[in-house]
Amino acid sequence: MIEFTLWDILRNLLLATRWTILLSLVSFIGGGAVGLGLLFLRISKRKAFTTLAKYYIELFQGTPLLMQLFIAFFGLGLFGIDVPAWLAAGLALTLWSAAFLAEIWRGCVEAVARGQWEAAASLGMGRLQQMRYVILPQALRVAIPPTVGFSVQIVKGTALTSIIGFVELSKAGTVVTNATFQPFTVYGLVALIYFALCWPLSKSSQILERKLNVAHRNH
Numbered sequence: 001m002i003e004f005t006l007w008d009i010l011r012n013l014l015l016a017t018r019w020t021i022l023l024s025l026v027s028f029i030g031g032g033a034v035g036l037g038l039l040f041l042r043i044s045k046r047k048a049f050t051t052l053a054k055y056y057i058e059l060f061q062g063t064p065l066l067m068q069l070f071i072a073f074f075g076l077g078l079f080g081i082d083v084p085a086w087l088a089a090g091l092a093l094t095l096w097s098a099a100f101l102a103e104i105w106r107g108c109v110e111a112v113a114r115g116q117w118e119a120a121a122s123l124g125m126g127r128l129q130q131m132r133y134v135i136l137p138q139a140l141r142v143a144i145p146p147t148v149g150f151s152v153q154i155v156k157g158t159a160l161t162s163i164i165g166f167v168e169l170s171k172a173g174t175v176v177t178n179a180t181f182q183p184f185t186v187y188g189l190v191a192l193i194y195f196a197l198c199w200p201l202s203k204s205s206q207i208l209e210r211k212l213n214v215a216h217r218n219h
Contacts, residue, residue: 004180013189016172021197023168024155026090031097031154038102043109045127053102060099066160068092073164089161097154104150108143109135145209152198152205159194169193 041053060068073088112135120130162171173190177183 002179004182006185009176009180009182009186010189012176013169013172013186013193016167016169017193017197019166020155020158020168023086023089023093023158023161023166024151024197027093027097027154027158028151030090030094031101034094034098035101035105038098039105039109040131042102042106057099057103060096061103065092065096065157066163068096069160069164085161085164085166088164089158089166093154093157093161096157097150100150100153101147104146105139105143108139108146111142112138145205148201148208149205152201155197155201156194 038053038056041049042057044050044053069088069092072092073083073085076083076088109131116134116138117130120134125133158168159170161168162174165171167175169190173186177186180186
């Protein structure tokens with residue numbers, strides 16, 4: 001029987017952690033881009049656009065991420081399309097993240113005083129100009145803490161992708177456990193690595209929120 005040292009276990013888990021981080025970054029950046037588009041649709045004056053964005057958000061927020069992963073991975077297979085696990089994982093997490101980020105940002109935009117819209121309109125600005133030069137810069141300050149906080153949910157959400165065969169940290173933990181027969185050690189290290197990834201993000205969100213609140217009160 002092969003003997004595995006603590007370093008052997010940790011090294012393999014750290015190698016898999018790279019994919020957790022990469023998938024989290026892809027999902028966050030991709031979700032942010034799609035979410036920004038959804039935000040503009042959601043606050044549009046055209047009812048068709050707002051309805052479309054609303055149903056999209058309700059669909060992805062109202063269904064389990066696990067089910068979305070299954071559909072992305074197995075659903076397209078019904079049409080003869082072979083989807084790699086990494087592509088299905090990235091696509092599902094991106095679309096899921098977009099729904100939540102769009103709603104977070106919509107709340108931040110709506111937190112901007114209505115008078116700011118009216119002031120921008122009185123200067124002859126169009127809807128996009130109002131958003132770009134007046135509304136978004138103010139909403140951004142409010143949006144940073146919850147956006148950073150949601151990134152923690154994305155990191156933790158990557159653990160579900162192991163169910164479709166994507167080898168990230170939690171999947172690697174299962175593989176290493178099967179090889180070493182040391183579940184307590186392996187999953188203890190997995191938990192510590194997730195904590196090391198998520199705690200700085202959570203703390204950053206809290207610090208940013210406090211700083212922005214202080215800055216807001218000083219003004």
